[in-house]
Amino acid sequence: MSAVDRRTVLKGVAATGAVAATGISLPAHGRVAKVAPPDAVGLLYDTTLCIGCKTCVVACREANDKKPDTRLSGGLWDMPSDLNGQTKNVIKLYKDPDSPERSYFKAQCLHCVDPACVGACMIGALQKREFGIVTYDSFFCSGCRYCQMVCPFEIPKFEWEKLAPKIVKCELCNHRLREGRQPGCTEVCPRHAVVYGKRTDLLAEAKRRIAESPKKYKGQKKGDPPKVYGETEGGGTQCLYLSHVPFEKLGLPDLSADPVPHVAQTVQHGIYQGFVAPVALYAVLGAVVFRNRKKQAATSGEPGNPTGGAE
Numbered sequence: 272m273s274a275v276d277r278r279t280v281l282k283g284v285a286a287t288g289a290v291a292a293t294g295i296s297l298p299a300h301g302r303v304a305k306v307a308p309p310d311a312v313g314l315l316y317d318t319t320l321c322i323g324c325k326t327c328v329v330a331c332r333e334a335n336d337k338k339p340d341t342r343l344s345g346g347l348w349d350m351p352s353d354l355n356g357q358t359k360n361v362i363k364l365y366k367d368p369d370s371p372e373r374s375y376f377k378a379q380c381l382h383c384v385d386p387a388c389v390g391a392c393m394i395g396a397l398q399k400r401e402f403g404i405v406t407y408d409s410f411f412c413s414g415c416r417y418c419q420m421v422c423p424f425e426i427p428k429f430e431w432e433k434l435a436p437k438i439v440k441c442e443l444c445n446h447r448l449r450e451g452r453q454p455g456c457t458e459v460c461p462r463h464a465v466v467y468g469k470r471t472d473l474l475a476e477a478k479r480r481i482a483e484s485p486k487k488y489k490g491q492k493k494g495d496p497p498k499v500y501g502e503t504e505g506g507g508t509q510c511l512y513l514s515h516v517p518f519e520k521l522g523l524p525d526l527s528a529d530p531v532p533h534v535a536q537t538v539q540h541g542i543y544q545g546f547v548a549p550v551a552l553y554a555v556l557g558a559v560v561f562r563n564r565k566k567q568a569a570t571s572g573e574p575g576n577p578t579g580g581a582e
């Protein structure tokens with residue numbers, strides 16, 4: 272991002288603070304829900320095809336320059352137990368304690384159609400960009416971690432161990448997409464359990480699979496009709512799921528079709544009304560952003576270079 276772009280955004284932040292200082296508040300539910308752009312891209316993950324090989328986890332690390340997480344294995348093996356500051360994609364195993372039912376589950380950012388994290392990020396570090404991809408630009412991050420509070424899937428993680436920590440989450444390998452390549456995880460999956468494509472095509476393919484084998488797939492709870500998770504949940508997601516066990520057992524919440532961002536707005540309004548005057552809040556956040564830039568520059572040797580986000 273150019274210096275001009277940065278100035279524009281910071282002016283926008285100042286203007287927003289000035290408007291907020293007038294005491295005018297927008298109704299939390301008065302927003303218009305976003306819809307997926309026609310060229311939205313995403314992933315389709317099908318638990319019936321996944322064998323838990325975790326090749327996608329390794330490929331994700333390599334695609335995103337992340338080190339192996341060997342903390343659970345005394346430094347020997349790459350064994351992330353969950354998403355964390357160095358892991359954007361993880362394969363988990365669900366096992367029913369009382370039956371043979373089991374399933375793998377790929378956890379990562381779902382690239383919501385109307386993302387709560389974007390709504391919560393007051394300085395625009397998280398944004399919905401080209402093809403509907405939700406990107407992160409550490410240059411603008413104040414480290415407030417509101418995105419962590421509002422994400423319905425508990426996706427964003429924080430680099431607690433670093434001097435200048437950033438938020439970490441899947442950005443759909445947009446740096447590879449710009450080079451005409453596909454995401455690291457979909458490129459290597461030996462079973463095509465996770466595939467990349469246009470959201471409309473992925474949705475049609477998921478529905479085709481359900482129509483072909485309706486007994487194979489499940490819904491939200493036991494006994495519910497089969498569904499594509501992400502078609503409507505929380506306003507829809509661009510990463511879609513098919514499962515042979517109820518989605519609730521995989522930890523995917525039962526969300527209505529209403530977008531989640533009004534929750535984020537409620538968080539912000541609570542801050543405005545009960546914490547500090549908005550101008551003071553924005554001044555503090557601005558100071559924190561620049562302090563983070565200085566720390567980042569000191570640790571990387573670079574002058575506060577943005578590391579994320581499609582340009």
Ligand code: SF4
Binds near residue numbers: 359
């Ligand atoms: S799209 Fe890229 S960052 Fe996201 S899970 Fe796949 S490999 Fe990881």
Ligand code: SF4
Binds near residue numbers: 380405421423
């Ligand atoms: S899954 Fe969470 S982090 Fe990803 S776009 Fe949705 S709200 Fe944001």
Ligand code: SF4
Binds near residue numbers: 327328377460464465
């Ligand atoms: S590479 Fe494919 S089959 Fe292997 S764990 Fe990942 S999604 Fe499952």
